[in-house]
Amino acid sequence: MKVRVHVMLKDGVLDPQGEAVRHALGSLGFSGVDAVRQGKVIELDLEDGTSDETIAEMCEKLLANTVIESYRFETI
């Protein structure tokens, strides 16, 4: 089974990477870029029947730093 995990910085957490991208887009001549947030997407090939609890545990223990990041996942 294939699972896609989205990990983003929580609202309010400064995103220097996103700021750098916004700045770079501006210097490349792209106007109207108000904000940029960058996160991770992780695609997992898991054995069939892996439970949501196990996937959440993977996220909590490794894939996301839950102090500053939030995560969600979907089976694809």
Place this chain on the structure above:
Amino acid sequence: MKVRVHVMLKDGVLDPQGEAVRHALGSLGFSGVDAVRQGKVIELDLEDGTSDETIAEMCEKLLANTVIESYRFETI
């Protein structure tokens, strides 16, 4: 308008980050993790009416390294 850009390594391109995550999940005791691919998700706040061509140009010029990465985007 809000746009979400997904950037992933193209098939066949070695993903050392994904391999490291797979290995780490294994050492944390998670079995049945066959493969892991990691990419970027970039959320852009753009002025209304920004065209798909402009967004694609942002991807081609900055957000994705099109030699080894593929991208897709959606309005959210």
